[in-house]
Amino acid sequence: MTAENNRRSWMSVLAKTPAGRLLALWHELGAEPDFHWLRAPEIGATMVRGRLGGTGAPFNLGEMTLTRCALQLESGAVGHGYVQGRDKDKARVAALVDALMQTEQAEAVRAAILTPLQAEMTASKGTRAAKAAATKVDFFTMVRGED
Amino acid sequence: MYVAVKGGERAIDNAHAWLAEERRGDLDVAELSIAQIREQLSLAVNRVMAEGSLYDPDLAALAIKQSRGDMIEAIFLIRAYRTTLPRFGATAPVDTEAMACDRRISATFKDAPGGQVLGPTFDYTHRLLDFALAAEGDIPEAPQSEPRTEVTPHITEFLNQEGLIQTEVSSDDVPGDLTREPLELPSSRPLRLQALTRGDEGFVLSMAYSTQRGYGRNHAFVGELRIGKVAVEMDIPELGFAIEVGEIELTECETVNQFQGSKTEPPQFTRGYGLVFGQSERKSISMALVDRALRWQELGEDNMGAPAQDEEFVLYHSDNIQATGFLEHIKLPHYVDFQSELELIRKLRREAMENINPVQEAAE
Structure with a gap:
């Protein structure tokens, strides 16, 4: 269960991260393991749903683009890439990272790629939240001049 | 043709x-x-x-x-x-309660938990052209304060706790999809919301405005308007669990509208709902008003004959691609059609002339 949660968490980071950052960190790591495709990168869409009133029955809101692929390393580890947008390179690297995270290189890959990506995403979210907080209205009541 | x-x-x-x-x-x-x-x-x-x-x-x-x-x-x-993209599936319904709000305001509760957060809004600007933008220049960074880390609760939930507003009953029903099956009437609220969220902003705005001017009035307050990012989660069959496949910006509007009650139920506020991709505030409020107007039957209200209450009128005219396709096709060659019209009008004119001047023709 913990392994599954870990994988959910790193795949989610890989899906949401900007492609440029992921590819840059991947090149810095310098790993290019041999692999073969189980499913070559494919661009498609998923239907995003909402709920009536935010909490009621589901409805179809509209689609978003997605790229997916699956590959297998020489060692046998299988990696899946499911990433937002239309970027086959991003999907390939996401799948390679997913596969490597199941090997002995996991800690090195986590330190080189996942930890910085997660930190950057948290920082950028924090900055937006801080800017939003600065626009919060402080109401005050005028004191009337009668004792 | x-x-x-x-x-x-x-x-x-x-x-x-x-x-x-x-x-x-x-x-x-x-x-x-x-x-x-x-x-x-x-x-x-x-x-x-x-x-x-x-x-x-x-x-x-x-x-x-x-x-x-x-x-x-x-x-x-x-x-x-x-239409060229293969569809990999559908996501779990987005959790808008967990939205990282850039903006969140309520016109009904001044002191709502989470506060009134204005965000990057045009509101309160003077709508004067800013000629400084005509020149290039650096923008100072926006001020920051201590960020809120807790989830910002939905305002309608406070009303719901007191039973003052209708409950939206959750379900896991698979909604109809008008991009897959042609829209049939009467439709359902999920299909109506799908049509409205992709509908033309100008059309939906005008329909909403018509309800405010009295054509199917429903007394809407903006209970809450929020803009921000939500995670999108999808089941991945080959993994056997769900992951977040992305993050999208949404605008959500919940309206609080006047009452419904019956002999067995005390009066309650009713709801309209708008949810739109991106920062789309005007569209989202409009969608909520039109959603509420279209619910007249379900809520036991009178049909005032207002356009915004007419599901067929609204849903069949909200899509600007259908509308522009049909409208603009009349500029394409209609030579054969028009040829037959020409012949028809010449024949009608000939007959009319004969009726006007029968004597003259007889004389000839």
Whole structure:
């Protein structure tokens, strides 16, 4: 269960991260393991749903683009890439990272790629939240001049 | 009808070559990049994503560039592209309660937990042209405060705790999809919301405005309006669990409307709902008002004969791609049709003339 949660968490980071950052960190790591495709990168869409009133029955809101692929390393580890947008390179690297995270290189890959990506995403979210907080209205009541 | 005609290929090619040149404009002016459109015309990008019904800011920016800023043409390009994409599945319904809110306001509760957060809004600006923007310059960074880390609760939930507003009953029903099956009437609220969220902003705005002016009035308060990012989660069959496959910006509007009650139920507020891709505040409020107007039957209200209460009228006219397709087709060659009209009117005129001047003709 913990392994599954870990994988959910790193795949989610890989899906949401900007492609440029992921590819840059991947090149810095310098790993290019041999692999073969189980499913070559494919661009498609998923239907995003909402709920009536935010909490009621589901409805179809509209689609978003997605790229997916699956590959297998020489060692046998299988990696899946499911990433937002239309970027086959991003999907390939996401799948390679997913596969490597199941090997002995996991800690090195986590330190080189996942930890910085997660930190950057948290920082950028924090900055937006801080800017939003600065626009919060402080109401005050005028004191009337009668004792 | 129009019939296929041959010829004109050279004229068409040359017209398109000239279109490309005009699109580029004066070569002494720097060309726009997709990234510039995505970053600096982001509300236009949002509208194209919402009405194109495809969340992809880069594609929407490309469509705006290609269409020379004609929004409906850009939406048309996105809709056409969308049909070429294989569908990998559907997501879990987004959890808007967990939204990282850039903006969150309520017109009903001043002291709502989470507060009134204005965000990057045009509200309270003076709507005076800012000539400083005509010159290039650095923008000072926006001020920051201690960020809120807790989830911002929905305001209607406070009313719901007291039983003052209708409960939205959760379900896991699979909603109908009007991009897969033609819309049939009477439809359902999920289908109506799908049509409204991709509907033309101008049309939905006008319908909503008509309810405020009295054509199907429903006394809406903006209970809450929030804009921000939500994670999108999808089940991955080959993994056997769900992951977040992305993050999208949404605008959500919940209206609190006047009452419904019966002999067995005490009066309660009712709801209208708007949820739109991107920062799309006007559209989202409009959607909530029209959603509420279309619920008259379910809520046991009178049909006032107002356009915004007429499901067929609203749903069949809200889509600007259908509308523009049918409207603009009349400019295409109708030569054969028109030829028969010409013959008809000549015949009618001949007969009419004979009736006016029978004696003269007899004399001849």
